[in-house]
Amino acid sequence: MRDLVDIEPVAIIADQIGGILQSMVAFIPQGLAALLVLLVTWIAAKLVGILFAKFPFRSRVRPSLVEVLRTLVTIAVWMLGLLIAAVLAMPNLTPTKVLAGLGLGSLAIGLAFKDIFENFIAGLMILLRDPMRLGDYIECEGIEGRVQKITIRDSYIRRTDGQLVMVPNAMLFKNPVFVKTDLEERRMTLICGVAYGENVDAAREVITQAVQSVDAVSDTLPIQVFAREFNSSSIDFEITWWTGSRPIDERVSRDKVIAAVKHALDAAGIEIPFPYRTLTFKEDLRIRADAPASGGNPEAPPSVESS
Template sequence: MEPIKIMWRQVANMARDAIAMLPQIGVAIVILILTWALAAGGRALVQRGLSRTRLRQSLQDLFILLTSIAIWVFGIMIAAVIVFPGLTPASILAGLGIGSVAIGFAFKDVFENFLAGIIILFRREMRMSDYIECEGIEGKVAHIAIRESHIRQTDGQLVIVPNAMLFKNPVYVRTDQKHRRVSIICGVAYDVDVDEARRVITAAVKDCQTVEQSDHPIQVFAQEFADSSVNFEVTWWTKSAPVDLRRSKDEVISAVKQALDDAGLEIPFPYRTLTFKEPLPLQRAVKDEENG
């Protein structure tokens, strides 16, 4: 019976201590409610202030989130000190410092993506609605969050990419500038005059509406002697979005093909010359001679 009495005494002491702490717990709950209200008001105030600036929306969202986190940390610290009077802000910070080491090891990837997200949000080179390519993933930046970024591919699929991947690997920003250079290869027959072919191709490209000509010249260079043709590298500039590139290629290729046809300049098919070590017997010819 003695162990039962000891256990009952301990339970009674715990209940008595809990009842004695009810006022502190009530005050702590009130503090948390006030913290929630203050965090909501702080977010609204920061959002209203930042909306008048020229900061990007992603940076505004970051500052709003950091404001909310700071208010909640401060409110939770006050509530903890009220419930446990022996705690002090210094001891809480010391505990957080020791605990953060263990938490850092346990959630290494999470914190890595978090810090990478903050750095990415401060970048000016990669913005919302930009078309990027990283590690084989290419598409439009639909959303940049703290831990991940959403990439909408041109086929409509959404790819959620960890921010650490975008931070540690090369990122190609396709739409960093308004225009991009495009190149195609166009071949003409060997009996065609090279200068005339260059003139016809250049004139055809200049007549295309999707070709940017104000700041960037059209370039047509004879590139190589191919198996069946003299190949030209045709280079021009157009808008940088993927659909604009495809549309411009379609227009230029159609225009060059039509211009070469109208000028009577051949775009040759591949030719193959077959040689044999031994002469081939012409069976049909022999039969024709026998019948004759």
């Protein structure tokens, strides 16, 4: 009982508080060193941003790639600074232990965010490979439009109807991408038929001159008109020409070429046939010529009735 009575709670608490204060005082140099390292890291990260903003290679590299490189370097600077600050603040924490913890954490994060990292790597490959530029018109997996922005995770495609589509970079990296504006001009094709009774060479000449007269057709690349096939009611010509590669250039050029060919064939008296249809009856037909057709039109053909 005497031992229990001799316990002094106040002394015990005072000893504990004293130990805590001593630990805090001992931690002050380490904490100040860690804070100094963090301050230097912050200044270094700011300098990285300034250097990337003023570096001469910006004029030769796409802005999205410059922004990605700046972000990656900034993250690397901060990770290094935090690692040094943690080792200074906690001497028992060695760099080996920190790196091991980062490795396990990175593995868990990688498994949890697999799709995000996949799109991240695909975004880097797209930016480094330079398969398409901002403003290009592309088509991929049924999505067609103008490349408006390329980020690390996805690309922004503005469709011709005004809708914005955010496409994951992994989709653009894994599937075929048609870059329609890779060249300034693009070849167009149109099929036009003339009647079997028309002269093929004369029709070809009329069509060629009509296409040449269109201002939306390139005059630096050849216009080609070839007889293609014997169709059911016409001889078809394949007309090819070159025009601007944008979708609006394609539509305007096609509209003007169709109108010019139609006017030229009409002026030359060359028939553009419509499908002919032949009707076959099982029974003989009698032609009734005793009365004109409905409406009193004397030029209307006589009516036909089955026997």
